[in-house]
Amino acid sequence: MGHPALSAPPWASGVQIFHRAWVKNMLKVFKKCPTLNSPAHGSINCSHPHGEFSFGSRCMTTCDEGFVLNGTAVTECTAMSNWSTDIPHCLAKKCPTLNSPAHGSIFCSHPHGEFSFGSRCTTTCDEGFVLNGTSSTECTSMGKWSTDIPPCLVKKCPTLNSPAHGSINCSHPHGEFSFGSRCTTTCDEGFVLNGTADTECTAMSNWSTDIPQCLARRCPTLSSPSHGSLVCSNPHREYSFASVCTSTCAEGFVLNGTAITECTPQGRWNRDIPHCLAERCPILTPPSHGTLDCSHSHGEFSFGSRCTSTCEDGFLLTGMADTECTSAGTWSTEIPACQARQCPLLAKSPQHGRMNCSHLNSPFSYGSQCDFKCNKGFWLKGTSAMMCNTSGYWNQDPPICQPVQCKAIRAFSSDLSMNCSHPLGNFSFSSECVFSCKDGFTLNGTAVILCSATGIWSDSLPSCTGMSIGTAMLLYTGAGTGIAVGILLLIGLTMLIMKQLKKTGNMITSDVPTWGERENPAFEF
Incomplete structure (x- = not known):
């Protein structure tokens, strides 16, 4: 504007008339801008001084709660029929990244x-x-x-105390007397465990086994000599560590040795019971699956004779190996039986499988055989049969059941999104993959495919067809209808070629060998 004290030059009115005519013509040429749509999770608020989405229109973008603008909030329709800035995106607010807690x-x-x-x-x-x-x-x-x-x-387990005549030694990886703690009980000299030495604090907050007792070590039972007697003192229990026994003979018989014998910490008498000569004992027969070896100091199967039982391979004695003919004409202990060696118990079938066992002797002992099979959708890794050998060990480790493997898949198209869950391992039995397309594209095929028990996917990989509306809208400009139509035809031809390429390229592929190319299917990454 001019200063109020000065008069306008004679040509000023002509300039103003020309300016108004120019603006009016410009409004006719650049009348409209492209219609704006609200962004996802947001909205736009516009003012239109010259008509909806036309020159001078001004729009402001705001985001929903929990979302923030990614760009400029305000845009304006210019005289060139385009917006001064693009409509911004609304992005979800970020929270700090979380990490898993220890354990x-x-x-x-x-x-x-x-x-x-x-x-x-x-x-x-x-x-x-x-x-x-x-x-x-x-x-x-x-x-x-x-x-x-x-x-x-x-998790915590109850505090443990050492048994009488013994002590416990513990390791605590996660804290004293807590989950994972392992304790071993040992007994003093002359005492033996009555139970399992090791115990562990379980996930149920209890100990896997009770703390065992420490019992005085037993010595073989002694019998009085024929025509004599035997008197013993037992500070702990009968015929055990620290027991002392004294032999005496009846009239007419004399001791053949020292009268007093003592039970040592090793569970042996420090000397044999003396003889009062000489009484016969019954004839002994070998145990089943075993042999009997005897020594006769005063005649066959008489007072002083000692016999030792041994078992064949695969069998163990169930009692004392040695027995002695006493002065009373009886054997100090009965001939023990030979029992098949015990293999470690197989507590349960393998996960996702079954176990069937046969027992030639006693359960899970020498001669026992266990056969294994897997459930549908799993294959056996290992040998299907186990046998308990003569040493009391299984001839192999138990097999395991592995899930059947499907071919690995991936989506080659950027328009196709794939989300898979693998409850039993990558692309294995019961794996499920869900597919979806970007906005503006249509899923051509099955949206969900499953890995079956036979290692075959339930359907082939789908594809995405079509073109997004947003791409077509961006092709419209104020440069003229003929140019826009030409560009649309060119892009349409390009999209048709890409669609044909996707139909041939978007297939289930895998670097994993087929079932015929490997002995056992396994997880492959």
Whole structure:
């Protein structure tokens, strides 16, 4: 504007008339801008001084709760029939990245992006540990987690005390008398364990076995000599460590040796019972699956004779190997039996399989055989049969059941999205893959395929067809209808060629060998 004190030059009115005519013509040429749509998770608010989405229109973008703008909020329709800036995106607010607690793990769902608004995470603890807090937390619209990740605390077992005449030695990987603690009981000299030496604190907060007792070591039972007597003192229990026995003979018989014998810490008498000569004992026969070896100091099977039983390979004595003919004409102990050697018990069938056992002698002993089979959808890794040998060991480790493997798959097209779950391992039996297409594209095929028990996918890989509406809208400009139509025809031809290429390229592929090319299917990555 000119200064009020000055008069306008004579040509000023002509310039103003020309300017108004120019603006009017420009409004006719550049009248419209492309129609704007609200972004996902947001909205636009516009003012239109010269008509909807026309020159001078001004639009402001705002985002929903929990989302923030990624770009410029305000755009304006220019005289060139285009917007000054693109409509920005609304991105979900981010929360801090979460890490699994010690001895635990977290499982999260992310509807709007990893660790962002709406993400929900659940914490679980490893076996033997328990959550100390709330298991679930959620990323709020403020970009903060609703609760902290709780720690996993180790489970406790009752405190153990040493047994009488013994001691315990423990290791505590996670804290004193807690899950994983292992304790071993040992006895003082002259005492032996009555039970299992080792015990472990389980995930159920109890010990796998009770603390055993320490009992005085037993010595062989003694019998009075014929025409004599035997008197013993037993500070712990009969015929055990520290027991002292004294032999005496009746009139007419004399001791053949020292009268006093003592039970040592090794469970042996420090000397033999003396003889009062000489009484006969019954004839002995060897045990089944065994032999009998005897020595006769005063005649066959008479007072002083000693016999030792031994078993064939694969069998063990169930009692004392040695027996002695006493002065009373009886054997100090009965001939023991020969029992088949015991192999470690096979407590249960392999996971996802079955076990069937036959026992030639006693259960899980020498001669026992166990056969294994797998459930549908699994294959046996290892030999299908185990045998208990003469040494009391299984001839091999138990086999395991592995899930049947399907071919690995991947989506070659950028328009196709694939999300798979693998409960038993990557691309194996019961794996499930879900497919979806980008906006503007249509899924051509099955949306969900499953890995079957035979290692074959339930259907072939789908594809995506079509072109997004947004791509077509961007082709429209103010440069003229004829140019826009030409560009649309060119892009349409390109998309048709790409569609034909996708039909031939978007197939299930894998570097994993087929079932015929390997002895046993296994997980391959």
